[in-house]
Amino acid sequence: MNQKKTAISPTRQENYPEWYQQVIRGADLAENSPVRGCMVIKPWGYGIWENMQYQLDAMFKETGHENAYFPLLIPMSFLEKEAKHVEGFAKECAVVTHHRLEPNGEGGLRPAGPLDEPLIIRPTSETMIGSMFSKWVQSYRDLPIKINQWANVMRWEMRTRMFLRTSEFLWQEGHTVHATDTEAWEETRQMLDVYADFVENYMAVPVIKGEKTATERFPGAVATLTIEAMMQDRKALQAGTSHFLGQTFSKAQEIKFQSETGDEQFAWTTSWGVSTRLIGALIMTHSDDDGLVLPPRLAPKHIVISPIYRDDAQKAQVLEYCRNLQRELTSICYDGRPLRVLLDDRDVRGGEKKWQHVRKGIPIRLEIGARDIAQDGAFMARRDQGNSAAVSRSELVANVVKILDEIQANLFQRAVSMRTQNSHRIDSLADFREFFGTGENEDSAEQGGFVYAHWSESDAMHAVLKELKVTPRCIPLSGEEEPGTCIFTGQPSTKRLVFAKSY
RNA sequence: CGGAGUGUAGCUCAGCAUGGUAGAGCGCUACGUUCGGGACGUAGAGGUCGCAAGUUCGAAUCUUGUCACUCCGACCA
Structure with missing residues (x-):
């Protein structure tokens, strides 16, 4: 048969969930840890997250938010203050009940020093941040407060899948307080737009902005706005949410202020978040049967250069050319930052090296050997297309940004037409x-x-x-x-x- | 927490009905041949067979207990 060999097995068509796991493994993004439901995010996966953080953080700051950090542990009583909130999260909380360990007499350890009030590991921080807001908000002059936190949270999930649902995950949670209903609504809408902008323009994943029905709302929210994306198996993935909390939490936590006219009012709050689940969305939207495909704007490396040589003499010559080219490319600015160029001079067989880069989804691969140097050029392959061809160095340097933009646009278009067709x-x-x-x-x-x-x-x-x-x-x-x-x-x-x- | 299943080398698994003291493929290391390419050959490293007890001259294999994980339901960014 003339069936093409794929780098990932099984293919999407054969077994989509298993394909997903294999893409993660093939790209070395993450792996399961000794702790149930918790994953280890490896450098390539974390590199994607860092790029997401970099961009989102800039967007949050542009819209007037500041970063802060709140404790991982939350007094259990905090969660009891808002009935619906309890209902939503109580069943999946990890609880800390002791504060030390002691020998158990059999060579092991047992918890000792029970806490008067158990602490829960945050499943989200509305209650903790709200309690601080109640102190910070006294006057209408204190408002609005617009805070973001980059953190980890824990939800004891029954069933976990890497990036899509793990017990512990990384995210950002924005929390804001406003003097008026209107202003809080505007904030909720604005952050949904920020998310949609990021997911479409950086992740190249088209989304539908919408409002959740009552049954799908965040526990305690008056309204939940969402961005929904379609994966390649045509299932939907919620990629981010922005909640209008009304006065529910401010009433539960006494976030009140004196207005300009002197009367006491409850504040209006919002919260919004995206998580490492976005990496799952990225994988399932763009990747193919050869592994991960990264949108250039979020790729930890835009370009990889693989030197090709036979002997030490050639190696020295080729490496010098490659380093030189790497330097030149790195001086080029793409998406506001220098191009990220990897020179892969590991002593690994050429074919194997190439397929590693394919599985990792690096947008542009360059292979450079004596023949290319003679022509002052390189052999170039794009991850979003199958073909590869020789390019001259000057052509490459002149067009590289355009090519990356093209790949970015191409991935988005592909995802849009997939969604339209379905x-x-x-x-x-x-x-x-x-x-x-x-x-x-x-x-x-x-x-x-x-x-x-x-x-x-x-x-x-x-x-x-x-x-x-x-x-x-x-x-x-x-x-x-x-x-x-x-x-x-x-x-x-x-x-x-x-x-x-x-x- | 219900229903099913699985724990043997880094990974995927065979061996277990008929107990006799551990295997394959991939990966890893070395050498050689190849090499603008996911190669081949030779040699090697690597396992107290999830854990504990029991039956037995002898247990990966039989019995009991225990722990962990996976899949299917209820919950979820």
Whole structure:
């Protein structure tokens, strides 16, 4: 058979979840740790996260936020203050009950020194930050306060998958307090836009901005805005959320201030976050059967140079040329920072080296041997395309930024057309049922897609969704008003909602 | 917490119904041949068979207990 050998096995088509794990392993992004549900993020994976942080942090600061840090441990009583919040998180909290260890008499250790009040490891920091806000906010002159925290959080998940859902994960959580309803809403909207901007323009992942239905809301929030992305198996992934918390938390935590007219008012708060799950989204949107494909703007390395030589004499000559080229490329500015160029002079077989770089998703690969040096050029391959060709050095230096921009745009376009092809408007329950179907292979890349349908919040809807394992993703903010009837109940509806199977 | 399953070399696993004292492939190391390419050959390193007890002259294999993990449900960025 003329079947092409792929660097990742199985392929997406054969077994999508397993392919996902193998891409992570092949690119050396992360691996499982001795601690259940917790992963070790390796340098290549962490490099992507650092680039995400760099860009997001700049965007947060541009929109007037400041970074701060709050404790990992939260008194248990804090969580008890907001009923819905408890309901949402209590079941998945790790609890610290002791503060030291002592010998257990059998050569091991046992916890000792029980705490008067147990502490929980933060699953999110609304309560901790809120309690500080209550001290910081006295007057309308103290507002707004716009804080962001880069941190780790822990949620004791039943089922974990690397990057998509782990017990401990890294994220940023923004928390703001405002004097008015309007201002808090604007903040909530603004941060959703920041997320969408980042995910589309840096990750090259198209998203739908929308609002969550009541059942999908953040515990305690008045409204939850979300960005939803489609993965290559056509399942949806929530990539980021921005919550309008109204006065729920300020009432629970006494965040009040004196207004200009002297009366006491509860403040309005928001919170918003994205996590290392974004790396999962990145992997599942762009990667192919040869492994990871990185959008240039987030790649830890934009270019890798592999020197090719036979003997020591050649090696010296080739390496010198390569170092020189590396220096020249590094002096070029891409996306506001110097190009990141790796010179891979490890003593590894050429073919193997090449495939390692393919699996890691490096956007541009350069191979340079005596032949190329004679032509003052290199052999270039793009990760987003299969082909490779000789280029002259001057051409390369002149066009490299343009090529990276092209790759970035190309990845985004590919993802957009994938999503377009798999988005449908459906107007009857029968069609809806047929679309999300029965008995399809859960492991293959056949999970339906996005369905836009009229709806109404009802038991009838939830019953069907549960049966089909479909979830309401969001009510698109951009969706135009359009009269229709709910496909589940026949009730009148004014807007379509996006339904999909999801992660 | 319910239902199923698995723990043997760094990784993937074979061996276990019929106990006899440990295997393969990949990976790793060395040497050689190859090499604008995911190569081949030779030699080698690496395991108290999850842990504990029991049965037995003898246990990876049988029994009991225990721990861990995976998959399927309920929960979720």
